[in-house]
Amino acid sequence: MSWLYSLVDGLTEVEIESVQNLRLIGKEAELLECYIAFSKNGEEPEITFLKNKLKISDTHVYKIQSVLVDKLLLHFAPMGKLDLLEWLRQKELYPLLKYEIKSQLKKKNSTEYYLETFRLLIDLPYKYYDEKLVTEAGKHYLKTLHPCKEADKKYVQFHLLFANCNRFAASKNPALFFGYAENDLLKMESDLLQDKYYLALYYLYRTLCNYYKYYKKEASLSLHYLQKASLLEEHIAPFFTTNIKQFLRLLYADALLGFSKVEEAFTLYTELFKEGIQESMYGYYYHCEQYAITAILLNKYKLAQKFISARFDSCIEKKNDIYATRGVLAYAKLYLSCGEVEKAHKYIQLGLSINEKSFYLPFEIQLRVLENCYFILLGDYTFAKQLSTRNLKYVRNQKNEALKLSYLNLFKLLTTIAQQAEQNKDISQALQSELDPLLSNLKIVFGKCLEKTIDSCASKK
Numbered sequence: 395m396s397w398l399y400s401l402v403d404g405l406t407e408v409e410i411e412s413v414q415n416l417r418l419i420g421k422e423a424e425l426l427e428c429y430i431a432f433s434k435n436g437e438e439p440e441i442t443f444l445k446n447k448l449k450i451s452d453t454h455v456y457k458i459q460s461v462l463v464d465k466l467l468l469h470f471a472p473m474g475k476l477d478l479l480e481w482l483r484q485k486e487l488y489p490l491l492k493y494e495i496k497s498q499l500k501k502k503n504s505t506e507y508y509l510e511t512f513r514l515l516i517d518l519p520y521k522y523y524d525e526k527l528v529t530e531a532g533k534h535y536l537k538t539l540h541p542c543k544e545a546d547k548k549y550v551q552f553h554l555l556f557a558n559c560n561r562f563a564a565s566k567n568p569a570l571f572f573g574y575a576e577n578d579l580l581k582m583e584s585d586l587l588q589d590k591y592y593l594a595l596y597y598l599y600r601t602l603c604n605y606y607k608y609y610k611k612e613a614s615l616s617l618h619y620l621q622k623a624s625l626l627e628e629h630i631a632p633f634f635t636t637n638i639k640q641f642l643r644l645l646y647a648d649a650l651l652g653f654s655k656v657e658e659a660f661t662l663y664t665e666l667f668k669e670g671i672q673e674s675m676y677g678y679y680y681h682c683e684q685y686a687i688t689a690i691l692l693n694k695y696k697l698a699q700k701f702i703s704a705r706f707d708s709c710i711e712k713k714n715d716i717y718a719t720r721g722v723l724a725y726a727k728l729y730l731s732c733g734e735v736e737k738a739h740k741y742i743q744l745g746l747s748i749n750e751k752s753f754y755l756p757f758e759i760q761l762r763v764l765e766n767c768y769f770i771l772l773g774d775y776t777f778a779k780q781l782s783t784r785n786l787k788y789v790r791n792q793k794n795e796a797l798k799l800s801y802l803n804l805f806k807l808l809t810t811i812a813q814q815a816e817q818n819k820d821i822s823q824a825l826q827s828e829l830d831p832l833l834s835n836l837k838i839v840f841g842k843c844l845e846k847t848i849d850s851c852a853s854k855k
Contacts, residue, residue: 397490398459399438401466402429404485406712413466421448422465425458436750463490475503476510483514486715488522495527499534508535512550516557519754520564520794528554548586548594556597556604563608566795572609579605592629599623603649613653620646636676640666644681651688651838660688667701679717682706686724690841695732702728710744719749719757726764731842735771742768755794759801760839762788766808767847775816782809804832808847815851 405413410430418426425448432439444455471478475498482491495511512531515524532550536542555574562571569575579602586595599619606616624642631638643666650659663685671678682705689698706721708714722745729738745761762785769778786805789798807829814821821829833844 396438396459397463397487397493398466399429399433400487400490401463401485402426403433404487404715405433406714408712409470413469416465416469418462418465420458421450421454422458422462424448425455426462475507479511479514488518492518492522492524492527495531499530503534503538505535505538508538511535513553516553520561521755523557523561528557544589545591545594548589548591549597552582552586552594552597552601556601559601559604559608563604564794564797568609576605576610592626593633596623596626596630599626603645607649607652613655617646617649617653620649636674637672640669640671641676644671644675644677648681648684651684654834654838656688656691660685660692660694663688679705679709679720683720683724686728687838687841690728690731691837695728698724698728713748715748716754716757719745719754722748723757723760723764726761727841727843730764730767730771731846733771733846735768738764739768755792756797759785759789759797763801763804763808763840764843766805767843770808770812770815770847771850775812778812779809779816782806782812800832800836803828804836804844807832811848811851821848821852 402410413426414430416426425444428439428444428447441452441455445452448455450458467478467481468474471481478494479491482488482494492515495515498507498511508531512528512535515528515531518524532554536546536550539546559572559574562568565571579598582598583595583602586598599622602619603616603623606612606619620642624639624646627639627642634641643662647659647662647666650656650662663681667685671681675681682701686698686702689695689701702721702724706717706724709717710721712718722741726738726741726745729735729741742761742764745757746765749757749761762781766778766781766785769775769781782805786802786809789801789805792798807825810825811821814825829848833848836844
């Protein structure tokens with residue numbers, strides 16, 4: 395896929411209108427219109443088609459593509475550099491973002507630029523994470539510091555540690571790939587405390603929080619280290635542009651939900667959203683969806699509907715990529731959980747359509763689960779079985795081991811549930827014993843969808 399097509403394909407309707415008013419010369423406007431027209435049908439024009447339509451050589455097509463990319467980037471991020479990187483991140487144009495960073499790393503830039511570049515690269519999705527590039531950006535940052543203190547080196551080291559802990563959690567053998575045992579991490583804490591390297595300590599505590607969440611499955615210790623990270627607020631606040639206190643409280647609410655402390659999570663989320671959270675807050679829309687899930691789990695369906703509408707309707711209307719998909723997921727989970735299956739189906743179909751353009755694997759699998767639930771709730775067990783079989787094959791072909799572990803079993807169980815419902819059989823005790831832990835783990839993702847689906851089969855007996 396060319397960068398020009400990736401760029402055009404990610405634009406909202408309002409943004410497309412704005413670029414159509416750009417002053418372009420020669421064949422530029424014609425080529426851009428071709429890309430806009432093709433993007434509406436979800437396909438990229440072939441070079442052969444373009445050179446024949448515009449009556450130019452393929453070399454000329456490539457040259458105009460490059461010029462248009464530069465003009466579009468200047469149009470949407472006229473300040474360049476950090477503004478450009480942030481725009482590319484928001485649009486999830488990660489290959490282009492990485493190319494831009496590689497180009498800038500060859501030039502002289504400010505300390506701020508290298509630091510923000512390092513932080514941005516370290517937060518890229520698993521698929522696009524480039525360890526070599528992250529390390530290079532970190533080295534450039536440290537070189538610009540005069541003097542470069544040990545605390546600065548420790549910060550880079552422990553931010554990388556935190557990123558690796560998260561990345562390797564999705565691997566087949568996380569402990570082996572991560573390479574650090576519990577005692578190693580605890581020893582690091584005492585060393586950092588002694589030297590008062592607070593920013594490095596913050597990332598160590600975030601690492602320990604996720605280590606106990608993903609590797610050890612110990613809720614109390616995970617929450618304990620997140621609390622310890624919060625106690626560093628006054629020491630680390632100057633290093634962040636966001637409200638770090640509020641951010642850590644959001645993380646704590648998310649951790650409470652992750653460990654099935656639903657009422658506590660709901661109470662904290664309610665307090666935070668009443669205080670007011672800026673849309674610029676890191677992970678804002680993720681936390682909006684999580685709050686909606688807590689409301690659904692507590693049967694607060696009207697509150698959830700009102701909250702989802704207020705936060706996501708504009709994103710959905712604009713089909714604003716990942717934010718819109720998160721919104722339609724929230725709606726679909728709400729309506730399946732409260733039994734309004736046709737409303738849910740409308741949002742499932744919309745979500746599949748939006749995610750096809752701005753593809754994100756976890757959303758794709760969630761949408762497939764919701765679609766499966768819809769057909770079981772509808773009573774179309776034959777098609778539900780076919781879907782489950784198709785989805786099993788899809789999940790098996792993925793490389794993300796963490797997703798495989800959860801969803802392979804889920805789709806197998808959905809197949810069995812549909813089959814037993816079709817044969818008018820009760821869910822066996824053996825099947826129920828397999829379902830219970832899976833439902834417990836996935837309710838924080840799907841609300842009451844899975845529970846509702848299973849209950850609907852039982853009620854038809």
